[in-house]
Amino acid sequence: MNWQHAIKDYQLFLKIERGLSKNTIESYTRDLQKLNLFLNKNEIKVSPTEIDSSIIKxxxxxxxxxxxxxxxxxxxxxxxxxxxxxxxxxxxxxxxTDLIETPKTGRKLPDTLSEEQIDELISAVDLSHSQGERNRTILETMYSCGLRVGELVTLKISDLFFEEGFIRVLGKGNKERYIPIHNTAKKYITIYINQIRNHIKPKKSFEDTLFLNRRGSGLSRQMVFMIIKDLAVKIDLKKKISPHTLRHSFATHLLKGGADLRAIQQMLGHESITTTEVYVHVDKSFLKDVLEKYHPRK
Structure with missing residues (x-):
C-alpha cells in the first residue's frame, strides 16, 4: 500500500465512519502530507505499513x-x-507513534474582546454600501450565538426559527444543535434578508444560504476573516483577532454575567465540559460573585 492509497482510504474513513467536516479532514490530511514531504525530501522509501517509530522521531x-x-x-x-x-x-x-512523546503545551487561554471593543468593532462597519449591512449582521450573529466561522457561512434561511427564538446550527461532525438568538441579531438578520439579500440573485445550490456575496454565492471562511481583520485595523485594535475571537467573547461574557457553564457548553456545541471550562480561566471575577451570592455564610 502506498501513501496516496492509504491517505485516500483514511479520508473516506474520517468522512463516513467518524462524520468529520471537510475542514477537519483537510487538517488531518495536511499532517500526513508533511510526513510524506519529509520522506521524499530525505529519500526515505518506506510505505505507511512499514514505517517505524525511528523515522517518525x-x-x-x-x-x-x-x-x-x-x-x-x-x-x-x-x-x-x-x-x-x-x-x-x-x-x-x-x-x-505510541512511543512518541507529545510536547507539553499548557493550556492556551483564548483571546477575547471587551463588550466595549465588540461595540466599537461593529460600529466601525461602513453601512454606506449593501455589503456593510451584511457585514454588520454577520458580526452580530456570530457574537449573539457564539458561532464558528464554518457554521456561519453554512447557515441557511430555513435554519432560522425566529418565532421560537432559536436558530439551527450544523456543527462539527455534522452534529445539529439549537441556539437561542438575541433580539438584536434577529433584527439585523431580518433587515438584511428583506432589504439586501432580496436584491441578490442566488446561484444554484445557494438559494437557501443566508449570507451571500455580490455574485450570489456563499461566503468563504477567508472572506469572514478579512472582514474582521479589516475592522480591527480600522479601529486600531492592538491585538490579533479572528472570527473565533467573537465566539470566545460570547462565552466569556455569558459566564461573567452569571450563565451556567453547562448551558454555555450546549450553545457552543462542545462535546466535553472540559473544553468549556477554559473560559473559567479567562475571567475569574465572576467566581467571587457566585461565592458571595450562593454560599450560606453571608
Missing part, C-alpha cells in the same frame, strides 16, 4: 525546528489518529 525532530510545541502536538495527534486507523483496518500490527 526523525520527522518530529525536524518539524520541531520550525513549529511551536502546540503545533507539534497537533501534528503528532494527527499522525497517531492515522496509524490507529491503519491498525484498526489490519494494515499493520502496531502504531509507530
Amino acid at each position: 526523525q520527522f518530529v525532530y525536524e518539524i520541531a525546528k520550525s513549529v511551536n510545541p502546540r503545533s507539534q502536538a497537533r501534528i503528532i495527534s494527527g499522525l497517531r489518529s492515522f496509524f490507529d486507523f491503519m491498525v484498526f483496518e489490519d494494515y499493520r500490527k502496531t502504531n509507530p
